[in-house]
Amino acid sequence: MVPLSAYLAVAAILFTIGVFGVLxxxxxxxxxxxxxxxxxxxxxxxxxxxxxxxYPDTAGQIFSLFVIAVAAVEAAVGLAILILxxxxxxxxxxxxxxxxxx
Amino acid sequence: xxxxxxxFFIFAFMSITGAVLVINLTRVIHMVLAMGLTFLGVAGLxxxxxxxxxxxxxxxxxxxxxxxxxxxxxxxxxxxHEKQVRRRWHSFFAFVGAVTIGGTVFYGIYKxxxxxxxxxxxxxxxxxxxxxxxxxxxxxxxIASVLLLVALIGxxxxxxxxxxx
Numbered sequence: 001m002v003p004l005s006a007y008l009a010v011a012a013i014l015f016t017i018g019v020f021g022v023l024x025x026x027x028x029x030x031x032x033x034x035x036x037x038x039x040x041x042x043x044x045x046x047x048x049x050x051x052x053x054x055y056p057d058t059a060g061q062i063f064s065l066f067v068i069a070v071a072a073v074e075a076a077v078g079l080a081i082l083i084l085x086x087x088x089x090x091x092x093x094x095x096x097x098x099x100x101x102x
Numbered sequence: 103x104x105x106x107x108x109x110f111f112i113f114a115f116m117s118i119t120g121a122v123l124v125i126n127l128t129r130v131i132h133m134v135l136a137m138g139l140t141f142l143g144v145a146g147l148x149x150x151x152x153x154x155x156x157x158x159x160x161x162x163x164x165x166x167x168x169x170x171x172x173x174x175x176x177x178x179x180x181x182x183h184e185k186q187v188r189r190r191w192h193s194f195f196a197f198v199g200a201v202t203i204g205g206t207v208f209y210g211i212y213k214x215x216x217x218x219x220x221x222x223x224x225x226x227x228x229x230x231x232x233x234x235x236x237x238x239x240x241x242x243x244x245i246a247s248v249l250l251l252v253a254l255i256g257x258x259x260x261x262x263x264x265x266x267x
């Protein structure tokens with residue numbers, strides 16, 4: 001039986017890499033993908049606790065399903081915004097997204 | 103070393119390798135494909151955790167839909183290489199922030215005495231998930247469907263070319 005902390009450690013590593021990708025990457029699409037990675041790490045935690053918690057319950061899996069639905073929505077709308085931005089400005093580099101700062 | 107351990111190490115290695123490759127590769131389309139590897143590894147972890155339906159949904163939505171959609175987005179926005187121009191302290195502070203968050207979470211994981219009770223878990227839980235989804239969680243389910251509809255219309259409206267009508 002793989003212990004609970006092993007799953008939590010994998011999820012923590014994925015979440016850390018996701019945070020680093022959001023802060024470090026300059027391409028907006030990769031930033032969106034890093035957000036998906038963080039949501040996936042949260043899903044691993046939910047599913048692991050639905051099996052290994054003090055009161056094992058399928059509610060964790062149901063919540064992960066809702067998280068997946070919201071993540072799909074967020075990816076679709078985010079990508080639509082990025083395509084619109086690219087059409088108007090010709091770049092999706094996150095350093096050049098400063099219209100509302102000027 | 104049982105089969106469960108071997109499967110866990112393979113899938114954990116897949117997911118972490120994919121995530122590290124996303125940070126390190128240079129071409130954007132390769133990053134998206136490496137992210138697909140990560141999603142498949144996470145689906146395998148769900149399988150080991152007796153969440154078969156969730157593993158199926160993960161492969162279908164993440165590895166199928168989101169990866170392909172991001173690849174199409176990369177092709178439409180036509181960025182071949184990531185520009186290397188960056189502010190001097192930016193990557194340092196990004197690294198410090200990520201390591202701080204990760205270290206805090208790891209400290210919490212290894213300091214907490216986890217009480218495990220996997221014996222009470224229902225092994226065949228797809229039936230349970232279906233029943234609870236349509237009785238106990240029916241209102242969030244309907245709200246999620248409305249959210250998907252709104253996102254569908256909104257994404258079409260946002261990305262529509264402006265001079266088309």
